[in-house]
Amino acid sequence: MSQENPWAWWQAALEGNIGPMHEGDPRQGYYRTRFEGGQWEPVAIWFENDQWNAMRGERMVDAADAWNFCRTHPVTYEAYQKAIEGAGWDDEPPAPAIGHNLPSDPFEALTLEYQAEKEQAEAFMKTPITTQDQADKAAIWSKRLATIAKKATDLHKVEKQPSLDEGRRIDDKWRGLKEEPAEVSKKLKRHMDAYLQEQARIERERQEAARREEERLRREAAEAARKAAEADQQSEAERQAAIERARQLEQEAAAKAKEAEAKNASAGRTGARVALRTFVSARVNDYQAAATALVLMKHPDILAIIDQLANRAIKAGQSLPGVERIEEQRAA
Structure with a gap:
């Protein structure tokens, strides 16, 4: 190494005058470097005993390698010394005080x-x-x-x-x-739909016939009761017979009413029974009217979707009626 001022390159770099530099060709001075996303570490490079030496933090390292990464970051000796003593850098937040003996996990x-x-x-x-x-x-x-x-x-x-x-x-x-048996199970149910729907139709007809018969019997019972009430126009035996007839007709009408109760079409046995069920879904035939109704209801789902689509449109430079473009500056 030349006997000229060995610190000249570093001193000029501190003043912003970075001279020629080449990989693997270090210059004596104080610098700093860091791994990507890591903390700055102080670096000292010097020539002694006919060889280049370097220290990164508290460990000796290869001078040429250290130079390749620290050469564009010269620091003053005072800044280097402060960092070596663990006081960090003036332009950096202090390093977290966690020491070097970190858990292995x-x-x-x-x-x-x-x-x-x-x-x-x-x-x-x-x-x-x-x-x-x-x-x-x-x-x-x-x-x-x-x-x-x-x-x-x-x-x-x-x-x-x-x-x-x-x-x-x-x-x-x-x-x-998991999926294939479930799919076959669904197909079997769809295969039953037509049969069960036909059974449901037959059941509705049976119920309607039972209701009509119930109504007929109740009319006859009412007529028999009316005749029983006309005691002055009939013998006691006739009156009792009319009362009994009215009672029988009421019982038959009650039986028909019970018979008219709905019986859901089903198949299978207990634990494996399949029956018709009513599934409710919506078919939108006027999207504008439906959307307006949902907005008027202040439905949270539709409002969230509108916010999302409006943000997307505004960020893309579009304008929408009823939507205001808001700009705010934040650190990012």
Whole structure:
């Protein structure tokens, strides 16, 4: 290495004058680097005993490799020293105080990291942001917490995947035996529809005939009762006979009334009986009228769908009557 100022490249870079640089060709100075989504780590690179040396954090690393990743991030010696002592970086939120002896279980380790970040972030949010540095820290904190969420999502997927695969295998194994018998069962019921519907028609005719017979018997009973009441025009024996006749006719009418009660058409036996049932569904023949009625009812489902479709249209640049375009700026 030349005996010229070994710090020249780094000193110029601190002033914003980054000189020529090449991979694997380090320059002496202080820098910082980080893995994607990770914390900044201080890096020192120096030439000593005819060789390049480098320290990343508290561990020695290959100088050429370290240079390739830190060369565009020079820092002052004071910033480097502060970071080495664990005080973090002025333009970064403080690192969570969780130490290095994290649990081996990824869930427990990430939980500790999140709790530490959350505690510091909530304390930070108790005062309003008034400076650019504070805004920068908030943005970085937001990114760090989002990274924790992504890690949790990825780890959750990894841990759950074997269960999902096993669940799919079991689903595939049983799917046919679950669905096909049920489908054949439904087909058998549809196969019975015509027969049961015909039986229902016959039953309706039987009920109607029984009702007509009931009405006839009640009329005759009423007539017999009327005759029994005309005591001055008949003997006692005739009157008693008329009363008995009226009573018999009332009994027969009651029997016919019971016979007229509905009997649902069915097939099978107890535990395996199939009968006609009434299934209610809607057939919309005027969508505009139906939609208007549902809106007037303030039906929550239709209102949610309208909100969803309106948002989609507005975001696509369309305009809709009765819909207002709202713009608000939020940190993202």
